[in-house]
Amino acid sequence: MTDHAPTLRPVRDTAVPDGERVAARCPYCERPFRSDHGRDLHVGERHDPTDAERERYEAALEEERDELWLFHAKAVVALGVIYAATVILYMAVLGTFF
Template sequence: MSGSQTHGPSRYEVPDDAPTHSCPYCNRPFRTERLRKLHVGLDHPESIDDDERDTFQEAYLAENDEIGLFRLKVLAVLVLIYFSFLFVYLAVN
């Protein structure tokens, strides 16, 4: 990558033209604001104020909802695959 920037204690390769959302406490870059909010709440809980804690909780709950929906979709696909194999087995025998 042509433009690398050093952020915080670790080195992150970030293209010069890439939009980033940096952590105000460790300057780590993130691709989205939601990821930055989650990072701040998980890695710097002692440093955040009430507003940041509220935005972290909202992002965390939204993330949990997305994970729950993903799990339901995976379960539905597994059930579909299971019954597909079962019907194929019954048709062949």
């Protein structure tokens, strides 16, 4: 048995890569974030937020839901376009042989 058992979970310490800047930092655990949005979500989910922080968390959550909805809408449109293109291509190929 070795002295250092393999870590099953990633280390909680974070490092900011060179060339990236910290846009926001968690006031409770000092974790760096690329945006206020990410920090607000983290504080609401991982810590006991104050009323103002909870308000920002709920706003960030709402923004996240809107972005997810837009992503789903784009995915549905893309699938529809791919489906239609496939059907048209299939008909064109069949039309050349029959």
